[in-house]
Amino acid sequence: MSRATARNASLAVRTKRIDADTTLKRVISLGILDKSRKVLEKNGFVEIPVKESLPDCEVVLQEEPSYYRETQDLASALDNELPPNALRLLPRGWYILGDIIVVKIHPDLTPYASLIGRALLSIYPRCHAVLRDYGIEGQLREPRREIIAGMCARTVHRENGVLFKLDAQKVMFSAGNLKERMRMSHFGKGEFVVDMFAGIGYFSLQMAVHSRPRRVMAIELNPVAFEYLCQNIVLNRVEEIVEPVLGDCAKMTPEGVADRVVMGMVQVTDKYIQKGIRALRPGGILHYHQTVPSWRFPEAAVEDVIEAAKSQGRKAEILQCIRVKKFSPGVVHAVVDAQIEMDI
């Protein structure tokens, strides 16, 4: 039904406020709720938008219906501007950091990249720039991204009550690690935590804001990410808790003092695991991230932890191993939680 037709037939069930919940449930169970319009309250009565009348209820024609914004998909936003074979290659997904849209675009669509960027901005009017994403590179996890619409890639992203100021062209922020960041927000109360790969504060800030550790030592090697880490500590008012440290965690990680160590890096994390374990006091907890072939999940990640602890004469009690996300075809990003005791 077109919007004009829908407007002409803007039927609503009118009910007393006290009966509104029951009526709404009934309308939903009958499948006649008109989801394009909002439920309205007028003069002490509630108007529930419906697609057809409901016997034994007062049904009115709404004078001023209020509509949800129509969600427009990318293909229709570009309808007349792209050849049909190009439409088939359009991205099906993207993600939003603050007010920046990040999208991967098929190489054959390069001539249309800025058109696609502008179309995305028309779908999300609150956003101000679109970045084409070519992936993350190297030990410092630097993104390769190009602005295809708008001017500036700086933004403040809010997640689970934590503010992350960042330049989406210069520092990474993994959408796929969202659940893990949320999980970490429950850990660390009263503890001394060492975050060996802190980035802009992905895990440190979630813990500091929600669990209030005694102290979080947040170590970061990339000076750009470190600068944002410092700003984010202030932005989230956790200066008393999070101590930013610029440098290589292989050199800066303390020994024998931490209640919890977070190793939020993949691919090379095994090179640092000895340092991570050595940082823990007896009974402390390690969160060891690593990428492993999917057919060796979870054993490969778990073995890294058990072997590294053993080589220090310590025992790793594996609490769990979680699949954080698919990293690449046939490769899983895993995290092992382990309690590291003193003796074997």
Ligand SMILES: C[S@@+](CC[C@H](N)C(=O)[O-])C[C@H]1O[C@@H](n2cnc3c(N)ncnc32)[C@H](O)[C@@H]1O
């Ligand atoms: C992959 S990011 C963290 C991503 C995060 N887990 C998330 O949820 O999005 C890892 C960070 O570790 C930093 N890093 C890499 N090697 C390091 C080292 N040896 N010492 C300290 N930081 C390091 C990188 O610069 C990067 O900012």
